[in-house]
Amino acid sequence: MGRIVQAAKITHVPSIWMSETMEKFRGIRDFAVTGYRELGKRAKAAGVETFVIFDTHWIVNQGFHFNAKERHNGIFTSHELPHMLMDMEYDYQGDPELGDALAESVRDAGFRAIAHKTSHLACEYGTLLPMHFINEDKFARVLPVAANQFASIEEGRAVGDAIATAITNSNRKVAVLASGSLSHEFWPNELSEAGLNLINGEFNRQIDLRVVDLWKSGQWTEFLAMLPEYAKRCHGECAMIDTAMLFGALGWDAYQGTADILTPYFGSSGTGQINVELSAPLKR
Numbered sequence: 001m002g003r004i005v006q007a008a009k010i011t012h013v014p015s016i017w018m019s020e021t022m023e024k025f026r027g028i029r030d031f032a033v034t035g036y037r038e039l040g041k042r043a044k045a046a047g048v049e050t051f052v053i054f055d056t057h058w059i060v061n062q063g064f065h066f067n068a069k070e071r072h073n074g075i076f077t078s079h080e081l082p083h084m085l086m087d088m089e090y091d092y093q094g095d096p097e098l099g100d101a102l103a104e105s106v107r108d109a110g111f112r113a114i115a116h117k118t119s120h121l122a123c124e125y126g127t128l129l130p131m132h133f134i135n136e137d138k139f140a141r142v143l144p145v146a147a148n149q150f151a152s153i154e155e156g157r158a159v160g161d162a163i164a165t166a167i168t169n170s171n172r173k174v175a176v177l178a179s180g181s182l183s184h185e186f187w188p189n190e191l192s193e194a195g196l197n198l199i200n201g202e203f204n205r206q207i208d209l210r211v212v213d214l215w216k217s218g219q220w221t222e223f224l225a226m227l228p229e230y231a232k233r234c235h236g237e238c239a240m241i242d243t244a245m246l247f248g249a250l251g252w253d254a255y256q257g258t259a260d261i262l263t264p265y266f267g268s269s270g271t272g273q274i275n276v277e278l279s280a281p282l283k284r
């Protein structure tokens with residue numbers, strides 16, 4: 001019987017790559033890398049065999065999709081921010097078997113879902129940047145899940161629930177990672193360089209901080225009640241569908257876990273970022 005043994009909401013900002021690879025920016029995101037490495041250490045200790053990653057940069061327009069290739073490898077440069085994230089080499093084992101099971105379960109829940117095996121479906125950086133650090137020695141398989149940009153929060157919840165059911169019925173120990181921002185309002189061009197380490201707007205910052213407080217105090221019901229409006233008003237990355245799928249997988253408002261902040265809230269290019277591990281449910 002399978003299990004979700006780790007769950008987390010994580011950052012994937014390209015400034016982390018700048019921090020690691022560009023002399024001018026060396027060390028500016030060390031706290032994010034530290035958080036990633038701690039997540040990796042805990043994943044290994046928990047026996048994680050596959051990372052299932054809700055990737056808000058693999059954006060799809062219809063249905064729900066899984067990158068179920070046998071192997072993910074290549075050299076990645078971001079199309080969105082090629083000056084910040086380039087030439088990242090990667091090579092991970094995929095998980096076709098679990099990908100098929102997740103897609104089937106999502107179909108059983110009434111949605112269109114496909115597990116893709118085509119060798120030309122590449123990974124996006126919502127998966128690759130966190131995996132570069134969390135899965136540094138490639139100890140676990142990688143299974144990217146697309147973010148449907150037109151899906152509702154309720155659809156995200158139901159899909160997350162179906163994914164968790166399939167994990168329970170599998171033979172895998174799984175980490176479920178929601179790779180996406182809190183507030184997500186980029187700076188206008190003329191402020192983009194000066195705003196590298198800042199949140200765009202006090203409204204976004206205050207709402208994000210309140211969300212972090214709700215998580216710290218385990219007020220999941222209150223957070224989930226505000227999630228649809230939070231996603232709209234604070235420009236949620238891919239409408240925060242990653243967060244909806246994560247909490248759907250954790251049981252939604254039945255979730256009673258705790259949040260452990262591994263990278264404190266920070267601003268990056270206007271957006272609000274964090275690494276938070278959510279205690280995995282004992283059983284579903």
Ligand SMILES: [Fe+2]
Nearest residue numbers: 012057181237
């Ligand atoms: Fe992003």
